[in-house]
Amino acid sequence: MHYSAPRVPGELRFEATDAVRDALARMGRTEDLRFSPNGERLAFACYSTDRVALADVQIDRSSDGPEIALTRLVYLESERFREPHGIDFVDDETLVVGNRAGQVEVFRLRDSGEIEAAGQAGDASGLIDSPGSIAVRALESGGHEVVACNNWANTVTRHPLVSHRSESSGEVIARRWLDLPDGVALSHNGRWLAVSNHAAHTVLVYEYPGAHQDNDPVGVLRGVTYPHGLRFANGDRHLLVADAGAPLVAAFTSSGDWKGARFPSAAMRVVDDATFVRGRKNQAEGGPKGLDVEGRSGVLAITLEEQSLAFFDLESVVDAGFPDEYDDALVEYELLGLVEAQARTDRAEANEARARAELADILESTVWRMTAPARRIRTALKARSHRSRA
Numbered sequence: 001m002h003y004s005a006p007r008v009p010g011e012l013r014f015e016a017t018d019a020v021r022d023a024l025a026r027m028g029r030t031e032d033l034r035f036s037p038n039g040e041r042l043a044f045a046c047y048s049t050d051r052v053a054l055a056d057v058q059i060d061r062s063s064d065g066p067e068i069a070l071t072r073l074v075y076l077e078s079e080r081f082r083e084p085h086g087i088d089f090v091d092d093e094t095l096v097v098g099n100r101a102g103q104v105e106v107f108r109l110r111d112s113g114e115i116e117a118a119g120q121a122g123d124a125s126g127l128i129d130s131p132g133s134i135a136v137r138a139l140e141s142g143g144h145e146v147v148a149c150n151n152w153a154n155t156v157t158r159h160p161l162v163s164h165r166s167e168s169s170g171e172v173i174a175r176r177w178l179d180l181p182d183g184v185a186l187s188h189n190g191r192w193l194a195v196s197n198h199a200a201h202t203v204l205v206y207e208y209p210g211a212h213q214d215n216d217p218v219g220v221l222r223g224v225t226y227p228h229g230l231r232f233a234n235g236d237r238h239l240l241v242a243d244a245g246a247p248l249v250a251a252f253t254s255s256g257d258w259k260g261a262r263f264p265s266a267a268m269r270v271v272d273d274a275t276f277v278r279g280r281k282n283q284a285e286g287g288p289k290g291l292d293v294e295g296r297s298g299v300l301a302i303t304l305e306e307q308s309l310a311f312f313d314l315e316s317v318v319d320a321g322f323p324d325e326y327d328d329a330l331v332e333y334e335l336l337g338l339v340e341a342q343a344r345t346d347r348a349e350a351n352e353a354r355a356r357a358e359l360a361d362i363l364e365s366t367v368w369r370m371t372a373p374a375r376r377i378r379t380a381l382k383a384r385s386h387r388s389r390a
């Protein structure tokens with residue numbers, strides 16, 4: 001086993017064998033990742049290879065900070081994995097996977113490193129459509145529920161799980177103002193639902209559970225170009241957001257009430273320049289995608305295609321202030337709004353010009369000229385009818 005070399009200031013080293021590092025390097029495009037409830041496993045949604053990666057993790061706190069080791073990494077295979085995007089645990093042995101080209105699937109994990117399909121979430125409700133990020137929540141009454149972002153349907157839905165199997169029921173819990181919901185998080189106290197609103201460059205916060213699917217969000221978090229993975233932390237006082245369009249994780253701060261509009265209270269670089277440039281296929285790529293926090297140790301994990309795994313200390317992120325590159329990211333964020341507003345204006349003007357041209361073609365057509373006498377007669381008859389009724 002040997003330690004990784006940190007790529008950016010604040011990155012934590014982790015110990016792993018050459019075999020584990022080779023397996024990490026084969027992940028391809030990753031989306032979300034999630035710690036198991038006991039913090040001893042870390043699951044990755046490997047989108048481009050239709051697999052899920054599962055790592056065994058050991059995290060210990062010492063006077064020098066977290067000591068992290070990956071002792072094993074296996075790839076889980078299933079014909080039900082179809083562009084896996086979202087991932088979460090029901091318990092340490094039960095995994096839920098949101099497949100953008102399929103359904104929300106439930107699996108039981110075996111000690112051998114294999115999996116057994118245990119059902120689908122909301123498969124008979126008709127509400128699941130291109131599910132991406134998901135979140136699992138334990139219910140006080142027992143059982144669990146799964147919250148799913150339906151990427152192309154622009155909805156967030158909720159589906160109960162009973163004995164780790166889905167009931168057919170479900171409901172839409174958020175729809176208003178969503179434009180490609182790409183990440184989801186539930187606060188630990190159950191009061192808030194945060195959704196990464198990819199195409200609108202915002203994170204929307206809804207009261208949970210909402211009274212109606214068309215309720216407006218109560219909070220809007222701004223200043224992240226392409227929000228993706230997100231997670232409440234520190235007793236719900238912080239919300240961490242991975243910016244897929246910048247090499248940053250942003251931290252938002254609240255006293256516990258997430259109503260209102262906010263910009264980040266801190267941001268930390270988590271991807272080095274060379275890695276970011278390699279992944280910069282377009283404006284929405286290159287930065288971190290998946291993000292999670294292991295609650296006991298305060299270790300933050302991120303993933304992206306060009307860097308399968310990196311660890312950071314949660315407190316160093318929320319206390320980071322702002323790096324120099326955040327100024328550039330914030331300017332890009334503001335310009336995105338201006339460019340898209342101009343694009344909407346251009347489309348409206350183009351539609352108006354097209355309608356004018358079509359009207360001119362009609363007015364100049366032979367059919368229009370030939371029917372002119374009939375239109376004059378019809379107009380005269382309508383006028384006479386109005387006068388007789390008067």
